[in-house]
Amino acid sequence: MPQLNPNPWFYIMLMSWLTFSLIIQPKLLSFTSANPPSxxxxxxxxxxxWTWPWT
Structure with missing residues (x-):
C-alpha cells in the first residue's frame, strides 16, 4: 500500500508547511487593514x- 510509505508525501507536506510558515505568513501579516477596527x-x-395593508 503506497499511502503508508511516508517518504514521498511527508517531505512534500513538511516543505509546504515550512514555506507557508516562513515565507507566506509574514507577508500576509505585514498587510494593514483597509478598515481598522475602532x-x-x-x-x-x-x-x-412595517404596517401590512391587510392587518
Missing part, C-alpha cells in the same frame, strides 16, 4: 415595523 460605539437606528 473603539467608537456604533449608533443603531430603530426602525418601525
Amino acid at each position: 473603539n467608537k460605539t456604533s449608533t443603531t437606528t430603530r426602525t418601525l415595523p
Whole structure:
C-alpha cells in the first residue's frame, strides 16, 4: 500500500508547511487593514415595523 510509505508525501507536506510558515505568513501579516477596527460605539437606528395593508 503506497499511502503508508511516508517518504514521498511527508517531505512534500513538511516543505509546504515550512514555506507557508516562513515565507507566506509574514507577508500576509505585514498587510494593514483597509478598515481598522475602532473603539467608537456604533449608533443603531430603530426602525418601525412595517404596517401590512391587510392587518
